[in-house]
Every structure is written in C-alpha cells, then in structure tokens.
Amino acid sequence: MSEILEALHDGRRVGRLTQESDRLAFAYAEEWRDRPDAFPLSLSMPLARRDHPDSVVRPFVSGLLPDDGEVLRRWGQRFHVSPRNPFRLLAHVGEECAGAIQFVPPERSAPWLDGSPPEGxxxxxxxxxxxxxxxxxxxxxxxxxxxxxxxxxxxxxxxxxxxxxxxxxxxxxxxxxxxxxxxxxxxxxxxxxxxxxxxxxxxxxxxxxxxxxxxxxxxxxxxxxxxxxxRYDRARLGGRLVRVHQEDFCQALGRAPENKYQNEGGPAAKEIFTLIREHSSQAGEDEARFLDTLIFNYLIGGTDAHAKNFSLLLAGGGQVRLAPCYDLLSILPYDHEPKKVKLAMTIGGDYLLWKIGNHHWETAAAEWKLDPDLVRDRLIRMANAMPEAAQEIGDAASGSAFIRKLVAEIRLRADECWRHFSATKKKDRA
CATH class of the missing domain: 3.30.200 (Phosphorylase Kinase; domain 1)
Structure with missing residues (x-):
C-alpha cells in the first residue's frame, strides 16, 4: 500500500509524493500542470511529464533534508522512523522546506486546500x-x-x-x-x-x-x-509573505546530496554551465554570475563551493534564474597547509588551489564554452577590486583580530592573483 504526501503551494495541490516498497514516485496534479503560473518541483522533473520515478524523486526529496547523518539519526529516533527513509522523515518536517512546496499528509491537507490552513x-x-x-x-x-x-x-x-x-x-x-x-x-x-x-x-x-x-x-x-x-526564497508581495521556489544543483541534475562534491561523483562546473545555458530565462547574465562566483571562491579560498551551495529560483511561465550566493566562507584565516587546499570543483582539471593558474583557467574556459580572454579579464578585474573592498568592509567592522587577519589574507591572495594573471595577459600580448 502506498504512503502519500500532498505537495502543496499556496493552497493549491501541486501533486503527490508517494512511497511504495521503499520506492519513491511523484505525480503532478493535472490542474497544476494546466496553470499558466505552474513551475516544476525540479528541472529534473519537468511539467511535460506527469509521473516521475524514484531515480529523480529520491535525490530531490533527500536534498530537502540535512546533510548531517547524526541529525538524521536523531530525527529518526524522535519520530520513530528510519533515518534512511527520506519520505518518512519529510512526513514530519515537510511543511517548511527550502523552496515553495509544503509536503503535508493527506489527513492534514484539507484546510490548506479549502483556503483556511493553520497559520500564525x-x-x-x-x-x-x-x-x-x-x-x-x-x-x-x-x-x-x-x-x-x-x-x-x-x-x-x-x-x-x-x-x-x-x-x-x-x-x-x-x-x-x-x-x-x-x-x-x-x-x-x-x-x-x-x-x-x-x-x-x-x-x-x-x-x-x-x-x-x-x-x-x-x-x-x-x-x-x-x-x-x-531567506532569499521568501518574499513579501502585496503585504503577504510568500514562498519562492528554489532547488540546488544536485537536485536539478538528479544527483544524491551525499554526492555533492565533484570528486565524489557530484556535478562539475561544466554541468552547471550547461544547465544554466539550457534553462535560464537570462542565460547570458546567469552564466556571467556563476562564473563570477567561481572566480570569487577561487580568490578567497572558498573550498566548500560544491553543487549544493549553488541554487536556482523557479517561477511560473518557465522562469529560471540563478539564486543569490550563500554559504560563502574563506579558508585563508585558518591554519592550513597551502599545498593541500582543494576546491570543491575542478578548474581546468585540478582541485589544488595553489596549482591553478592561467593555463587552468584557459582550459576551463574551453570546457565551459566561454571566451578565455573574457574569463581572464573578469578574474583580473575582481582580483584588482577585492583588496580595497575587503579593507573597506574590515574598517567598518569591529576591528577584531580575526577580521584583521581575514582582511590581510584575502588582500594578499587577491593581489598575488592580480599580479599573476596581469603578467600572463601582458606576456600573451607581447
């Protein structure tokens, strides 16, 4: 017998998430598919198809839950369900997830669908x-x-x-x-x-x-x-607070959240560029924004920029946009061995931050189907602007020893990168 969760958005039935014999499935409601403002749960589950199998539903559902296995274990104990069963966990916590969809047991869904949901x-x-x-x-x-x-x-x-x-x-x-x-x-x-x-x-x-x-x-x-x-997936419209739909790139590409790092089978930057190119409503702008975020993480030593730390916003009429940056963090102020620091995604075939130079970015640009000169110019511009911007933010902050170290380390690395890439540009022109 199937277990059911209703997928709801703003009092409307989007579809049904079901589990039978430990297999997940999702079926869109026909009335949702017929709406001009309908959006898919995920790019991996397009509205053109009503029914979607476990192979794409499971990564999406699992991606709504915490990555921490200990948290899932504790939740399993608290709710008396298996921590390895994302459906049964979601049955207890699915009314407020990332994005716009609420997952509600059928016996609780009637007030939502009648226009009088519990709130407050x-x-x-x-x-x-x-x-x-x-x-x-x-x-x-x-x-x-x-x-x-x-x-x-x-x-x-x-x-x-x-x-x-x-x-x-x-x-x-x-x-x-x-x-x-x-x-x-x-x-x-x-x-x-x-x-x-x-x-x-x-x-x-x-x-x-x-x-x-x-x-x-x-x-x-x-x-x-x-x-x-x-939360960027919440917005005030006409005095109402509404949920905005989003998904991370593991979900969009149908990858399990435990495979978020490229070296563990997770998405590479090339796959993200391809998805943006194929689905974004403003592909050129979003390609540039994603490129700038890759450059930014390269300059600050942002080693946790994996596919779950990039997301898409989905809206009606096929609107898809790259979400704002989040979960940005620099490794530079902490004790680390410089020659062991790895990025979450390769640039030009390498993860090691210290190794990645002009040749790697040229190779990456070719992989990403971007103009290598454009990529280098954007990197040089950001590296040139970063030291002053970092100092201004640091000066406006509390002035703690940690802030001073963070500013100094980011300024030093950005300046080194600016010198390296500016020199290679001059050499190429000579």
Missing part, C-alpha cells in the same frame, strides 16, 4: 530564543522542539534553525502551517574560529564586488555568536 506565529522572548540557540549548540538536531507546531527541514551540513522575524519590531517567533520562516540562524559551534564573522564578511564582500548575495548580519544571542541570514 508563536512569539518568543529573548530568553527563549537564546535557550533554543544554546540547545542547538549542544545538539544540532534540536532546531525545533517536540511540542512546536512549525516543524521544518533545512538542507546542509551546518547546525541551523529557521524562525520568523517581525520586520517592524525585530521580534522572533515560530511560524506554523501556511506561515513561512523568514531567516536562518546559524550558531558558532566552535568548529571554526569566528565562522559567523567569516561568512558574513564573505557575503558582504561578494555583494560589494557586484555579486548577488544573501543579506546577513551577526549578533550574539544569549552567549552564542550567530550569523542571521535572510
């Missing part, structure tokens, strides 16, 4: 927010508590929780039912010194250099340093 916000005191953040530091699986009505799932490996923030008062609350979360809070667990400052700095730097990046800030909640990131 349970407001938290500052002390209650601090208690939740500190509990998350102790156990990253407790992003929500058992009694909370608003259960949710966030993909990724980092500990995080999602809450609703009142735009006027700044108050935090737990939304439920049709009400979405607005912000993601990621506490510093002590794995990396000042990681929250690092990520916020890199997001600011990306934006300063012209990339679209998620808006963020840092604060101390209770005793815990936290980075707060505004």
């Amino acid at each position: 916000i349970d407001w938290l005191t500052d002390g209650e927010v601090a208690d939740r953040v500190e509990a998350l530091v102790r156990d990253r699986s407790v992003a929500r508590r058992g009694g909370d009505e608003g259960q949710f799932s966030l993909a990724g490996a980092q500990a995080k929780t999602a809450l609703y923030r009142d735009p006027d008062s700044g108050r935090w609350g737990i939304p439920k039912g049709a009400t979405p979360t607005t912000h993601i809070l990621k506490p510093n667990l002590g794995d990396f010194e000042s990681f929250e400052i690092n990520e916020h700095f890199c997001l600011q730097l990306a934006a300063r250099l012209g990339l679209r990046a998620a808006h963020s800030w840092t604060e101390t909640i209770g005793k815990t340093p936290v980075i707060v990131v505004e």
Whole structure:
C-alpha cells in the first residue's frame, strides 16, 4: 500500500509524493500542470511529464533534508522512523522546506486546500530564543522542539534553525502551517574560529564586488555568536509573505546530496554551465554570475563551493534564474597547509588551489564554452577590486583580530592573483 504526501503551494495541490516498497514516485496534479503560473518541483522533473520515478524523486526529496547523518539519526529516533527513509522523515518536517512546496499528509491537507490552513506565529522572548540557540549548540538536531507546531527541514551540513522575524519590531517567533520562516540562524559551534564573522564578511564582500548575495548580519544571542541570514526564497508581495521556489544543483541534475562534491561523483562546473545555458530565462547574465562566483571562491579560498551551495529560483511561465550566493566562507584565516587546499570543483582539471593558474583557467574556459580572454579579464578585474573592498568592509567592522587577519589574507591572495594573471595577459600580448 502506498504512503502519500500532498505537495502543496499556496493552497493549491501541486501533486503527490508517494512511497511504495521503499520506492519513491511523484505525480503532478493535472490542474497544476494546466496553470499558466505552474513551475516544476525540479528541472529534473519537468511539467511535460506527469509521473516521475524514484531515480529523480529520491535525490530531490533527500536534498530537502540535512546533510548531517547524526541529525538524521536523531530525527529518526524522535519520530520513530528510519533515518534512511527520506519520505518518512519529510512526513514530519515537510511543511517548511527550502523552496515553495509544503509536503503535508493527506489527513492534514484539507484546510490548506479549502483556503483556511493553520497559520500564525508563536512569539518568543529573548530568553527563549537564546535557550533554543544554546540547545542547538549542544545538539544540532534540536532546531525545533517536540511540542512546536512549525516543524521544518533545512538542507546542509551546518547546525541551523529557521524562525520568523517581525520586520517592524525585530521580534522572533515560530511560524506554523501556511506561515513561512523568514531567516536562518546559524550558531558558532566552535568548529571554526569566528565562522559567523567569516561568512558574513564573505557575503558582504561578494555583494560589494557586484555579486548577488544573501543579506546577513551577526549578533550574539544569549552567549552564542550567530550569523542571521535572510531567506532569499521568501518574499513579501502585496503585504503577504510568500514562498519562492528554489532547488540546488544536485537536485536539478538528479544527483544524491551525499554526492555533492565533484570528486565524489557530484556535478562539475561544466554541468552547471550547461544547465544554466539550457534553462535560464537570462542565460547570458546567469552564466556571467556563476562564473563570477567561481572566480570569487577561487580568490578567497572558498573550498566548500560544491553543487549544493549553488541554487536556482523557479517561477511560473518557465522562469529560471540563478539564486543569490550563500554559504560563502574563506579558508585563508585558518591554519592550513597551502599545498593541500582543494576546491570543491575542478578548474581546468585540478582541485589544488595553489596549482591553478592561467593555463587552468584557459582550459576551463574551453570546457565551459566561454571566451578565455573574457574569463581572464573578469578574474583580473575582481582580483584588482577585492583588496580595497575587503579593507573597506574590515574598517567598518569591529576591528577584531580575526577580521584583521581575514582582511590581510584575502588582500594578499587577491593581489598575488592580480599580479599573476596581469603578467600572463601582458606576456600573451607581447
């Protein structure tokens, strides 16, 4: 007998996710396919086909869940299901996922479809927010508590929780039912010194250099340093807060989330360029944005830029756009062996950051079907602009020793890259 979850968007049935004999399947509702504003769950599950098999459904569904196996194990214990069964986990946390789709058991779906879904916000005191953040530091699986009505799932490996923030008062609350979360809070667990400052700095730097990046800030909640990131898959339209659909590139390419790194079978940059070229509503602009993000990560030593850390926004009428940057982090301020630092995707056939030079970028440009001179010019321009931009952001920050080191290391690397690639350009012209 099949188990069923209704896939809903804004009170409409998008389709049904089913599980039978441990095989997943998804079928679009005909009324959804007929809508002019319909969008697919995933580019790997086009609307042109009603029914989609386990081979593409499983990577999409698994990609909605955390990457951390320990979190999944704890969830399995809490919900009395197998941590290796993404369907049964989603049955407990699927009402608030990345993107616009809510996965709701049939027995709970009637109010949504009748236009009267459960909604609202349970407001938290500052002390209650601090208690939740500190509990998350102790156990990253407790992003929500058992009694909370608003259960949710966030993909990724980092500990995080999602809450609703009142735009006027700044108050935090737990939304439920049709009400979405607005912000993601990621506490510093002590794995990396000042990681929250690092990520916020890199997001600011990306934006300063012209990339679209998620808006963020840092604060101390209770005793815990936290980075707060505004969700780009939520938007206010006509006074309403709505969910915006998105998927990461593992989902879009039908790859399991555990294969997010290229050297583990994950997507290469070439595959992402191809997908953008074939599906983006503004392919040229999004190709340039993705290229700039690759260059940015190369310059800052962003070693975790795998396929799950790039996403697409999907909307009606076949609109597809590259999502803003998120989860940006530099390895440069931490102790590391320079000749062992690897990128998540190859550039010109190599992962090792120290090895990658002009020849690798020329080879990569050919693989990506881009003009090598254009690629090098964009790299030189960004490397030239980065030191001053980094210094300006650092000067406006708290001036901590970590910030000073981060700024110094990024300035040094960007300047070295600018000198190297500028010299090769002059040599080629000679």
